[in-house]
Amino acid sequence: GAVVSQHPSWVICKSGTSVKIECRSLDFQATTMFWYRQFPKQSLMLMATSNEGSKATYEQGVEKDKFLINHASLTLSTLTVTSAHPEDSSFYICSVIAGWADTQYFGPGTRLTVL
């Protein structure tokens, strides 16, 4: 399977600031990456589909101006949470599609805490 990394693994920021999270596909060229959000004890919620070289596709209810996604290369996608507020505190996870039947492989996640 594909190996996916995320940076940082955790981040604490003040309300009103912006935070960038990186997702890297280490051994696979990913034309498509996904960004998920997971609240404690809940399932994964798809936020957006990140396509290399084009605009991301956001799920209904996800603010595209707040969650900026850039997929500038086949190995890197970034999620920027702009003007973060405490309600944006969550676990953010990216995934890439590789191999058989559109299998998704997930990164280790980034814990965002907004004070």
Add this chain to the structure above:
Amino acid sequence: QQQVKQSPQSLIVQKGGISIINCAYENTAFDYFPWYQQFPGKGPALLIAIRPDVSEKKEGRFTISFNKSAKQFSLHIMDSQPGDSATYFCAANVQGAQKLVFGQGTRLTINP
């Protein structure tokens, strides 16, 4: 119709026992069914997956049973160990559509 319903929400099994987690779906277009294992503070890891053209797939202690007519599939963990304690998610998608639809998750605890 896009939902995947997972049960139970939580499960406690004694060491050495069999853990069984069930999922049901409505969308007959789903044609790929993976299971993911997630430990606290970590991303989900692919455990095992099945296509609907087979009724069972086994990998080590993990088995997926698939009932196409009932639109149900389940994960069986044989000889459950404390290290299996984690949250398990079933999922489904339509090949080509790429998006995964996740179940609600099952928190499994294996008592020593």
